[in-house]
Amino acid sequence: MTATMQPQMEAAKAPRRGRRAPGAGVTTRSRGRGLEFGHWWWALPGIALVFAIHYVATGVGGFFAFTNWTGIGAFKVTGWVNFEAIFKDPTKVGALSNTLFLAFGSVLLGNIAGLVIALGLNRVIKTRYVLRTLFFMPVVLSPLATAYIWKYIFDFDGPLNAFLTAIGAGDQAKPWLADPQWAIWTVLVVLVWSSTGFAMVIFMAGLAGVPVEVEEAAAIDGANLWQRFRNVTLPAIRPAVAIATTLGIVQGLRVFDPIMALTGGGPAGATETLATQVYKQAFALGNFGGGAALALVLAAIILFFAVIQQRLTRSNPED
Structure with missing residues (x-):
């Protein structure tokens, strides 16, 4: 009986001819296509959101730059009138x-x-991690909050004038933010203070990729510190320079928060920028068309300088 059932059991275990196992007909290429198609579906919500917020909104704003819309009600297409103004x-x-x-x-x-x-x-010092944190701290702090702190420092009765008076330089004390000659320089000080930490992090990332052996070989050949920096370090961190300058230019061209907190664009327009003018024209004066035109001009300037800067600082394949 056992000998009779054994061939039947083996026949039952063997796969029937003409039937394929599940997944046997799915090739690697079709699986890859399905996976890529799935990835596109997953990215569609994010792509649609970015497209709607950035490109559609920018396009609508660009259209209103050629109108006399006040932000409410009807409007009329005026052509290049806003840009001429x-x-x-x-x-x-x-x-x-x-x-x-x-x-x-x-x-x-x-x-x-x-x-x-x-x-x-970049050198091995014990306090380098603490110093990195301290120098990077202005980047993560709120620009508006730090601007109000700087406003208190530059106030006529603030710590800066009190310090000048204490060291016998009281004749140099002045209303820094209310003086048309010095207001723009005080804003520049705040911007440099807030952007230095970000540039430091980018340059430190670039310096991490500089080969130590090349610097040591240049030092053995008699190159001094400046020669090693100019001929070895600076060419090696050229991509970091490109990134830092590009992001810095973009951020500097659209600066808004510190100026509104420090001076509001004054005194007498001495610290007005295109970003503050966009806000005032569109939301304070109700000239939405003029504000959109200013925003379009600002976007064109940012794009122009970003492209020029990238061409000037891009890496040379022969380096």
């Missing part, structure tokens, strides 16, 4: 010059200070 208004031209001054001044001074600090903290 921008370059005919001395206040807006002054805001453009202030924007460029603050952007490039903060990038230049902030990147130099950040690079110096990064070079100093």
Whole structure:
């Protein structure tokens, strides 16, 4: 009986001819296509959100730049009238010059200070982690809150003038934020203070990739500290320089919070920027079309300088 049932059991265990096991006909290529298709479906909500918030909103704002809309009610297409008014208004031209001054001044001074600090903290010192945290702290703090602290410091009865009086330089005390000559410089100080830590972190990441053997070989060949920095370190951190300057220019061109907290654009428009003018035109004066035109001009300036900067600082494949 056992001998009779054994062939039947083996036949039952063997797969029937013409039937495929589950998943046997699914090739690796079809599985990959299905997985990629699934990934596209997962990304669609995020893509739609970014497209709606950034591109659609920017396109609608760009359209209203060619109208006389006040933000409420009907509007009429006016063509290039808003843009002509921008370059005919001395206040807006002054805001453009202030924007460029603050952007490039903060990038230049902030990147130099950040690079110096990064070079100093790149060495093996016991307190380097604590110092990194202290220098990076202004980046994570609220710009509005820190601006009010700086406003108290620069106040006529604030700590800065009290310190000048205490050291016998009381004749140098002045209303820093109310003086048209010095107000823009006080804003620049605040911007440099807040951007140095961010540049420091980027440069430290770049310095981590500099080969120590190359620096040691240059030192053995007789290169001094400046020659090693110029010929070895600086070419190696060129991508970090490109990132730091690009982000710094973009952030400097659209600076808004510190100026509104420190001076509100005053005194007498001495610290007005394109960003503050966009806010005032659109929301304070009800000239939404003019504010949209200013915003479009600001976006074009940011894009122009970002592209130029990337071309100037991009890495050379031969390096």
